[in-house]
Structures are given as C-alpha cells and as structure tokens.
Amino acid sequence: MTLFEYLIRSTACFALLYLPYLLLFRRLTFFQWQRFYLLLTGAASVVLPFFVAGGETISVQAYWLKELLAGSETPAGAESVVHTDWFSLVYFSGVFVFAGLFLFRLSRLLRIVFVKAQKSGDLHFLPESYPQTAFSFFRRIVLHPGFSEGEKKYIVKHERTHARQLHTLDLLFYEWLCVFAWFNPLYRLARKQLAETHEFIADEQACGDDAVHYQRVLVAHVLGLPAASLTHSFSRPGSLQSRINMMNKTKSPKAALFGYLLAVPFLTGAMMISSFTLKAQEETGVVKVSKGDQVEKQPGYKGGNEAMVKFLSANIHYPEDAKKAKTAGMVVVNFVVDENGKVTKAQVKKSVSPSLDAEALRVINSMPDWTPGETKEGKKVKAEMNIPIRFALD
Structure with missing residues (x-):
C-alpha cells in the first residue's frame, strides 16, 4: 500500500x-x-x-530510475538515479509546515501555563497585565485574578470539568490528525465541533439549575482573550450562541x-x-510487504546502473506500427524485484499506446536477475521499482 x-x-x-x-x-x-x-x-x-x-505496510514511494530514451538514437551513457516523487514531496512539505505551526502555538501556550501563570492553591493565575480570561490545559486551570468570587465559582466549575475529563488530550489528538491530513478540511471541522462538544459538557456540569445566571456570566466575559485552539476557554467567543442554545434545548x-x-x-x-x-x-499485482520488512537497501542491477542502461538500450525496439502512426510518449513501467532478485509483476502505470506499452513490458520482463533489496537487518525482501521509458521519433 x-x-x-x-x-x-x-x-x-x-x-x-x-x-x-x-x-x-x-x-x-x-x-x-x-x-x-x-x-x-x-x-x-x-x-x-x-x-x-491485513499485513501491508506503507511504501512511501517506489524506487524510480532515470527516464530512458528509446529511439533510433538512444544514448547509452545515462545513469540511473532516484526520481523525484512529487506527491510525497508536496505532502511532507505540508506536514512540515503545519507541524511547525502547531508546535509554535503549543510552545507559546506552554510558556503561559508553566512560566507566566503563578500557582495559588489548586489554581494558576495569570499576570494582571493579561486580558481577563480563563482556560484549562490538561489538569491545570488558569484564570485571570480580576474575576469576582461569584464569577469564579462558575468558571472554576466549568474548567474543572475539562480538566477532570482530560479534554486537552482529545484536542491534541485532533491537532495531529489535522497536521498529517492538512489537505482535508473535514478534520478541521471535526476538531472545531469536538471543542464545541467539550464546552457543552462543561456547561451542563457548571450551570446546574441556575442556567440564566450562568449564561449572563458567560455573555459578560465572551469578549475576553480569544482562546487558543489547544485549550478550553470559558469565554470562547465562536461558540457562544450554540452553547446558549444547547443549554436551553430540551434534552433528547x-x-x-x-x-x-x-x-x-x-x-x-x-x-x-x-x-x-x-x-x-x-x-x-501490486507487491504486499509484511509488517516490519521496510526496504533499507534498494535493489540493484547486477553490473551496476550503466550495465542496466546498456541492456535496455540494446533490447528496446521501436514498434513499426508506432513509427508509422508517429506515436511517441513516455511509458512508465512498475515492477517488483522479489527476494531472489527476479523481476516480477511488471505492469504499465502510464500508458501511451498498446504497442509501445507491450514493448516496454517485454524488455522489462526479459531483464536478468537483480541483487534483491534488503531490510536494515539484512533480510532479503521484495521491493517495488518504476522506470520511465520515453519513445521518441527522430
């Protein structure tokens, strides 16, 4: 896979x-x-x-060989190199960017929670210079000292629900999902709705039988510091209307x-x-590799890359019907080098025409045995290869 x-x-x-x-x-x-x-x-x-x-493992990319030119003037001096896997490059670039943004936000939050906030009893208080807000992060409840005792009663009860049920773990789980699935907006929507669900749970515990007074306190402080996406804030502005609606809604x-x-x-x-x-x-016929059999050393053509290119150059023949039809283009062939070094399961990944596809498959299937790929432990395993063959007319 x-x-x-x-x-x-x-x-x-x-x-x-x-x-x-x-x-x-x-x-x-x-x-x-x-x-x-x-x-x-x-x-x-x-x-x-x-x-x-079942027992498949993820193959980040099959090994690619440099494009081979097939025609009446086929160069024999080309070397085999690893082809750029643009999909993996773009995907992991996105992962790197979004992971960096996430870790930056997390580091700023950790500085506030563990450095700026001062502990007093079982609570942690922000400096007075900070905007008036309250939030929880894991078991820590952080709030501004400017809240009145009446307000603090509701706020602490609300945040204790988040802390007790470890809602922060839920959000961190979804944050990492959003990093690795950065291209999918559904994960971000689900993360937002999960945070909103956390607020519904905490509101239900905190308001008790006095929902009206609780809602007044909530509205009064909704203009406080916007909550970080990694925390649970009593006064999270974006969910105010839905939270009040849920508190007033008849139970299902x-x-x-x-x-x-x-x-x-x-x-x-x-x-x-x-x-x-x-x-x-x-x-x-895509190769299935057992779990743990990750290829560390890629397969090699016996005699080296130059010998492989010479073999292919000498054995590829431009089909006559393709010449007459002036058909040209690049055929990409995928194949598997098995544990014994044999070329197996050759298939066309990018087609041009039936005759050019057939010629590319014929020459790949006629290749002699390779040196098989190996795991880090030296175990010989199957490995997937791709080779682009460009058929060009003079």
Missing part, C-alpha cells in the same frame, strides 16, 4: 463515518456520546486502512440513543471501500 493509497482510504473512511454525525448526532444532547463518536471516527480513519489491508429522549446504530452501515461502508481498494491492488 502506497502513501497515496493510504491517504485515499483514510480520507474516505473519515468522510463516511463523519457523515452521520453531521446529519444527526450533532443535533442530539448526548454530549459524551458525541465526544466518543468523534474520537472513534478520527481513530478509525487512521487504523482501519491497516486493519482491512433516551430512545434517541438508538440513532447511533445508524453508524453501523457507515462503518461497514468504510470497510468495504478499503476492501475494494485492496482487491483492486491484488488483481493488478
């Missing part, structure tokens, strides 16, 4: 499992169930592609819990998507 295939499976699984939440579950008042479902959806999108695919009947059974066909559908992808892979 390649990185691209894993990301497709993971994205499809998440979208399918997230759909019933968007359509139904978020309208209910079973907030703990909503929290659990969002966490389960995120975890399933990470794990399910592996689970369905217990029978509505059966609605969560609707997730079962969506889970089945997510598994089927991965299964169909896997089946298609097996039919096309």
